[in-house]
Amino acid sequence: MQADTIKIGISACLAGEKVRFDTGHKRSNFCMDEFAKHVEYTRFCPEVAVGLPIPRPTIRQVRVGDTIKVCRPDGSGDVGPQLTAYGIKVATEQAKELSGFVFCAKSPSCGMERIKIYNEAGTGNTSEGVGFFAEQIMKHNPLLPCEENGRLNDMHLRENFVMRVYTFKNWQKLIQQPLNVHRLTQFHAQYKYLLMAHNYQAYRDLGHLLGTFLGDDVTELADKYILGLMNGLKKPASRKNNCNTLMHLQGYFKKDLSSVEKQEMREAIDEYSDGLVPLYVPLTLLKHHLKVHPNEYLEKQVFFNPYPNELKLRYGI
Known part of the structure; x- marks a missing residue:
């Protein structure tokens, strides 16, 4: 890699990788067809990185007392601690080489803001969450330019x-x-x-x-x-x-x-x-x-x- 190469972190699904829960992707045309001519991407899928399979049951943020889980709709399979740990690892070891990051919007792991947090009964939610992985990237790298795919439209x-x-x-x-x-x-x-x-x-x-x-x-x-x-x-x-x-x-x-x-x-x-x-x-x-x-x-x-x-x-x- 040349010294002047601009490295950008990106949610792997935005790069076209079929890593989503339903084996799909959310490829960003701007990122991959236009911006990719000028930058080099480092791809991350925190959910796969912490061991979740493809395909997999959906996960979401659920408030349980004073804590928030990232789990299946029935409350099982909490991977919140693993996502946080992985986020800290990437934020402190790899993100220092990055000049920006594009996250997948609405994701319980990668969303930057307004992530739905459900109540324990699953009968309601508030849009005040931050993806567990994205939160650590932004927290440990406050200067790093970050954006979501939807906002890039x-x-x-x-x-x-x-x-x-x-x-x-x-x-x-x-x-x-x-x-x-x-x-x-x-x-x-x-x-x-x-x-x-x-x-x-x-x-x-x-x-x-x-x-x-x-x-x-x-x-x-x-x-x-x-x-x-x-x-x-x-x-x-x-x-x-x-x-x-x-x-x-x-x-x-x-x-x-x-x-x-x-x-x-x-x-x-x-x-x-x-x-x-x-x-x-x-x-x-x-x-x-x-x-x-x-x-x-x-x-x-x-x-x-x-x-x-x-x-x-x-x-x-």
Whole structure:
């Protein structure tokens, strides 16, 4: 495996493996037909890993007193402790090499959220559970970008997940060498406008964090920085924030563009603001001006190319 290979964890059924209770799968077309061209998957089926057969009786989360079992509908065959133990093992041994994880939604082992927890009598349920395996992956790797297959059908959530995967991979590459404040500040400079588009307050806070650092513990600074960056990027960028960012970037060309070119740029941003065109339209125009009028600082901005253009993720947002 090459050092720059992006490794993604994935529920095996989403990769097309017939590991579900009914010998079926839930293959994700996006993950396997599009994203797979750019990443390498590590597949996990926690239920098979803890010894459950294929096919097998269905299992679900059941509240019994103060505990939750992962068992058959009749209450037998609890595998909750085994799923937790396996989750901890993967989270602490294998997940450190991953740059993201795609989980199978609604699964009592792999679901990220809103998993049904049944009462002991089986007469009702609440949607407040977390898959036992997924819970451990997320708990032990709070920076790791995670998403569910169903949510990836939403173009904004899909784009956001892929962007965070590439951001985290870039961070993983950065920390392979000893960090200092200069390298950390250079990294942040590249993410300035991407962060502005997603969370303006985080953009200001992280700039202040780095700008006022006077201590010696760069590791602590880096830990605070990457936590702030990944949390700041979690929410998809709003149309309003993207427009604000585009206008900031446009300002770099105010001395280079003719009045006609400036008007064309403003109209492209306005049409995006009104929902008439996708983000790709004004962004392409900005990239054109950047080629004609090179700017070393702007050329390093991740906002322009946060992931491979072949994924076409900005065509739909």
